[in-house]
Amino acid sequence: MNNLTFLPVLWPLFTGILLIFIAKRIKLQRWVSLFSSLIGIVLSMYLVFSVHSQGILTLNVGSWEAPFGIVIVADMLASLLVLTTNIIGLAILLYSFHSIGIERERHYYYPVFQFLLIGVNGAFLTGDLFNLFVFFEVMLMASYVLLVLGGTKIQLRESLKYIIVNVLSSSFFVIMVAYLYSVLGTLNMAQISQRIAEVNQPAILSVIAIGFLIVFGLKGAIFPLFQWLPGSYYAPPIPVMALFGALLTKVGIYSIFRTYTLMFYHDQGYTHTFLAWLALLTILIGVIGAIAYWDIKKIIIYNIIIAVGVIIFGISVMNEQALSGSILYLIHDMLIKAALFLLIGIMIKLCGSDDLRQMGGLIKQYPALAWTFFIAAISLAGIPPFSGFAGKLLILQGAGESGNFLGMAVVLLSSLMVLYSVMKIFMYGFWGTPKADYRSAAVPVNKMLIPAVILVAISVLYGVATEFMYPFISQAVETLLNPDIYIKAVLKE
Amino acid sequence: MKQNDLILQTVTKVAAFVILLFAVAIFLGGHYSPGGGFVGGLMTSAAIVLLLLAFDLKTVTAILPIDYKFMIGAGLLISSLTVAGGLLFGVPLMTHAYRYIDVPLLGHISLHTAVLFDLGVYLVVVGVTMTIIQTIGESE
Numbered sequence: 232m233n234n235l236t237f238l239p240v241l242w243p244l245f246t247g248i249l250l251i252f253i254a255k256r257i258k259l260q261r262w263v264s265l266f267s268s269l270i271g272i273v274l275s276m277y278l279v280f281s282v283h284s285q286g287i288l289t290l291n292v293g294s295w296e297a298p299f300g301i302v303i304v305a306d307m308l309a310s311l312l313v314l315t316t317n318i319i320g321l322a323i324l325l326y327s328f329h330s331i332g333i334e335r336e337r338h339y340y341y342p343v344f345q346f347l348l349i350g351v352n353g354a355f356l357t358g359d360l361f362n363l364f365v366f367f368e369v370m371l372m373a374s375y376v377l378l379v380l381g382g383t384k385i386q387l388r389e390s391l392k393y394i395i396v397n398v399l400s401s402s403f404f405v406i407m408v409a410y411l412y413s414v415l416g417t418l419n420m421a422q423i424s425q426r427i428a429e430v431n432q433p434a435i436l437s438v439i440a441i442g443f444l445i446v447f448g449l450k451g452a453i454f455p456l457f458q459w460l461p462g463s464y465y466a467p468p469i470p471v472m473a474l475f476g477a478l479l480t481k482v483g484i485y486s487i488f489r490t491y492t493l494m495f496y497h498d499q500g501y502t503h504t505f506l507a508w509l510a511l512l513t514i515l516i517g518v519i520g521a522i523a524y525w526d527i528k529k530i531i532i533y534n535i536i537i538a539v540g541v542i543i544f545g546i547s548v549m550n551e552q553a554l555s556g557s558i559l560y561l562i563h564d565m566l567i568k569a570a571l572f573l574l575i576g577i578m579i580k581l582c583g584s585d586d587l588r589q590m591g592g593l594i595k596q597y598p599a600l601a602w603t604f605f606i607a608a609i610s611l612a613g614i615p616p617f618s619g620f621a622g623k624l625l626i627l628q629g630a631g632e633s634g635n636f637l638g639m640a641v642v643l644l645s646s647l648m649v650l651y652s653v654m655k656i657f658m659y660g661f662w663g664t665p666k667a668d669y670r671s672a673a674v675p676v677n678k679m680l681i682p683a684v685i686l687v688a689i690s691v692l693y694g695v696a697t698e699f700m701y702p703f704i705s706q707a708v709e710t711l712l713n714p715d716i717y718i719k720a721v722l723k724e
Numbered sequence: 725m726k727q728n729d730l731i732l733q734t735v736t737k738v739a740a741f742v743i744l745l746f747a748v749a750i751f752l753g754g755h756y757s758p759g760g761g762f763v764g765g766l767m768t769s770a771a772i773v774l775l776l777l778a779f780d781l782k783t784v785t786a787i788l789p790i791d792y793k794f795m796i797g798a799g800l801l802i803s804s805l806t807v808a809g810g811l812l813f814g815v816p817l818m819t820h821a822y823r824y825i826d827v828p829l830l831g832h833i834s835l836h837t838a839v840l841f842d843l844g845v846y847l848v849v850v851g852v853t854m855t856i857i858q859t860i861g862e863s864e
Contacts, residue, residue, distance in 0.1 A: 234810060237817050244804055251797035293818040 235281060236290040236305045238274050239313050239352045243267065247345035260341045261328055267345070268321040275314040275352075282310045283703060287710065287720035289358065297722050298422045304358035304721055307707035308558060312355045312485060315562050318689060319477050319569045320348050322682035326573050327470040329678045330580070335380055335468070343380070347373035347474065354482045358721055360411070360418045363486065364404055367450070371397050374479060377471045378463065389466035396459040400449035407442040414439070421721035424494045424714050432497035440495035440502045444487065444509075451483025453543060454512040457536055461520065464532050469576030472528070476535050477569035481561060484542050491546055492554070492711040499549060507547035511638060513540030514645045521652040525587045527575045527660070530652050531568070534611065537645055538564040544638055545626040553629025555708045559697070560622030563690060567611050567618065570686035571653075573679070574604045578660055580674045582667075587656060592665030600680055601661040607687050608657055610694060612650035618694030729778065736778035743771040751846055752839075761842035765849025772854060781861055792858065795851035803844025806837055 246267035253259050282288055282305055290303040305313075324344065331340055350370025357363050375397075379390040412418060414435060415426045427436055445456065452460040464475055487506075495502055517540055520533030542564070545557030575585075577600060582590045594601035606617070613619035623646060630639045693700060710716050751764030775784050810817040822836035 234817055241804070241808060241817070244800075245808075248797055248800045248804065251800070252794065254793075291816055293820065294816050 233281075233288045233290050235274075235278060236288045236303045236356065237292070239271065239278060239317070240303075240349055240356060242271055242274060243345040243348040243352065247342045247349065250342040250345060251339070254339055254342065255337065257333065257336045260336065264324055264341045264345065265321075268317065268324055271317045271348070272314070272321060275310065275317045278305055279307075279310045279314050279703070282307050283706065287717065289721055298417060298419045301362050302358040302419060302421075302721055303356050304420075304717070305356055306710045306717060306720075307703055308485075308488065308711065309355045311558070311562060311703060311707060312481070312565075313352050315565050316348065316351050316355070316478060319474075319565060319686070320344075322569060322573070322686045323470050323474050323477075325682040325685075326473070326576070326679055329675045330576065331468060331470055332381075338380060339376075340380060343373050343376045344474075347377065347478070349373075351478050351482055355485060358420050360408055360420060360423065364401070364408060367404070367482070368401060370479065370482065371401070374475060377474070378467050380471075381468065383466075386466045389463045392459055393463040396449065396463075400446055403442070403449075404446045407439060407446055410435075410439050410442065419721070420489065420493060421718045425718050425722070427494055427497065428714075432495065436495065437498050437501055440490065440498075441505065443490050443495075444502075444506065447483045447486040447490070448509070449483075451480045451487065451539055451543075452513075452536055453539060454509045454516060457513065457516065460536065461529065461532050464535070465528055469572060469579070473569045473572035473576070476532070476572050477565045480535060480539055481565055484539060484546075484561060487543060488546055488557075488711065492549070493714050493717060496549070496714070503547045503549055507544060507635065507638060510540045510544035510547055511641050513537075513543065514641055515540075518645050518648040522648055522655075526585050527578065527587055527656050528585050530656060531571050531575060534571075534649060534652065535568060537649055538568070541623065541626065541642055541645065544642060545622075545629065548626070548629045548633050548635065548638070550629050550633055551708055551712060552625045552632060554711050555701075555704045556622045556625025556627075556629060558622075558704050558707050559625065559700070560619065563610070563618040563622055563693060566686055566690040566693065567607055570607050570683050570690065571604075571611065573683040573686070574600065574607060575656070577674070577676055577679050577683070578604075580679075581669045581672050581676070582660075583672065587659040590660045590666065591663035592661070593669065594661040595665055596669050597676060599684075600676065601657075603680065603684055603687050604661070605657055606691065607683075608653035609650070610687070610690055611653055613646050616695060618690040618697075620694060621697040733778045736774055740771045740774055743767060743774065747771065751842070754842060755836065755838065761845030762849055765846040766853065768846070769850050769853035769857075772850075773857060776857070776861070781858070790854075792851045792854040795847050796855065797851075799844040799847030799849075799851060801844070802847065803841050806840045806844065809837065 246264060250260055250263060253263065288305045291297060292301045292303060347370060350366050350373055353366035354363055354370060357366055375390060375394055378393055379386050408418070411423065415423055417423055417426060448456045464472055491502065491506065514537055517533050517537030521530055521537060524530050524533070542557045542561050545553045545560065578590065578593065579585045581593065584590070610617035610619050613623045623642065627639050627642060630642070747764050747767035750759035750767060751761060754760030754764070772784065772788065807818045810819050820837045822834050824832060824834050826832055
């Protein structure tokens with residue numbers, strides 16, 4: 232019994248409920264959600280350190296024993312992701328205060344924000360497949376509201392697409408859960424894994440594995456299933472975009488992590504090869520998009536797809552280096568994508584346009600913004616002292632060890648293209664002669680810059696202190712490589 | 725032309741009470757027979773919707789001066805407080821407890837904390853349904 236495990240979900244729930252009651256008092260809402268986010272970070276840090284010292288923590292909700300009740304499982308991967316989510320939540324909240332606008336704030340922006348955090352944290356922490364579905368829905372419902380809130384024309388159009396795609400993929404999720412339940416007769420992830428090991432994954436289970444890949448691929452935007460993402464992420468205001476870009480696709484990736492390392496790992500020749508090809512094609516598509524556009528939002532959006540491909544490729548290799556690389560890269564990518572979205576948000580506010588060709592010379596009036604962006608950009612590409620380096624290096628090592636040289640080449644070349652795409656923003660946006668006097672735009676740049684600087688600073692620290700982080704990462708990988716640890720912790724055998 | 729819906733309004737005055745009573749019966753019987761918070765809540769809002777059909781929005785808000793958004797909040801609060809009760813008693817969250825109590829008139833009955841959870845569900849369902857219907861009804 233360990234109630235701490237569920238607190239990162241329960242805490243935002245209470246905050247969200249409280250915020251419903253004070254929806255018309257904006258100042259109070261801001262203070263309450265800020266305070267709650269700080270507590271959330273403390274709680275999740277405590278969770279990370281508890282898992283570090285005591286191993287996997289489980290909670291049998293409602294005192295029902297493991298395979299029969301819902302079990303909440305905090306292993307190292309989940310707790311690290313919960314901590315990252317809370318940090319990003321705080322930064323985006325701070326940014327929202329100055330950019331989301333009174334009208335949206337009055338219409339339940341902050342409560343819905345908290346409900347999104349509930350969904351994401353819950354999806355990371357659950358140990359039950361159907362409960363995962365429910366938390367997916369909590370997250371998606373909140374994201375529908377955030378996407379459409381404000382009701383501009385483009386938001387209405389894109390949220391229609393987004394909702395249709397997600398309703399389809401959610402119903403497919405339910406169908407896949409039904410198939411799995413009729414084959415194995417259980418929904419508890421640990422017991423699913425145990426039973427698949429007993430029957431040694433016959434063909435029907437490989438089919439279900441691919442089915443789950445389609446579901447989570449739709450949520451996480453991998454190669455043939457990504458078409459909804461560029462349009463839908465383009466529509467909402469910047470803080471919401473940052474929230475989506477940093478958190479939503481990553482929940483899909485986390486679910487692929489769970490299903491492909493905990494459950495369906497017996498027929499790797501089939502499932503994991505399939506995964507590897509899809510990952511490489513995802514990287515390719517992302518790269519094409521990222522270098523094609525002159526629209527800075529589009530460039531960063533396609534960079535999400537590239538990162539998804541790189542992380543999934545790491546999962547498909549399935550050895551120690553590649554998995555720890557994937558986890559390192561996943562956390563790095565969540566932080567840096569949020570930071571980049573916040574930064575380009577400031578640029579767009581200043582220039583009044585998201586077309587790179589309309590911008591120029593920002594560095595003369597806003598040097599702090601420019602250098603923060605520069606650091607974020609080279610972290611994204613993976614230049615050594617910064618955070619993207621260690622993860623990609625380990626993924627490359629892992630790929631080399633398993634002899635997948637094509638994959639290595641694609642990942643390396645993709646880094647170059649990522650660097651090119653963000654440097655294009657830097658060179659066209661910040662260098663050159665100013666196109667206008669940006670100071671007349673009356674944007675609270677310094678206040679909006681603070682959360683972005685916090686995120687970039689954390690990611691720089693994360694890159695420099697990889698040595699300090701590594702014990703946590705390797706603990707996470709140990710669980711992923713030996714599902715028995717997870718099963719023992721949950722089923723207590 | 726103003727329609728005369730005397731029959732509808734008179735029948736509604738009786739039927740709404742019957743529906744409400746049936747909703748409460750279904751809600752309270754949920755533990756032992758089909759029913760529970762969800763259908764109970766739906767049926768309660770069905771009674772209110774019947775009132776809305778027979779009278780108009782203004783009259784119904786005058787009869788039931790409830791802000792349904794707060795009702796959603798209250799329901800969520802009750803349910804999640806029941807869940808969080810585990811923190812106080814040092815047991816896993818959502819652990820329920822029950823006790824047999826002698827209540828005057830009703831006799832020897834069992835009271836279960838799951839009913840509190842269900843009460844939350846009931847309030848949320850009523851709140852959500854009425855918010856949807858009211859919002860759509862008000863918008864031009």
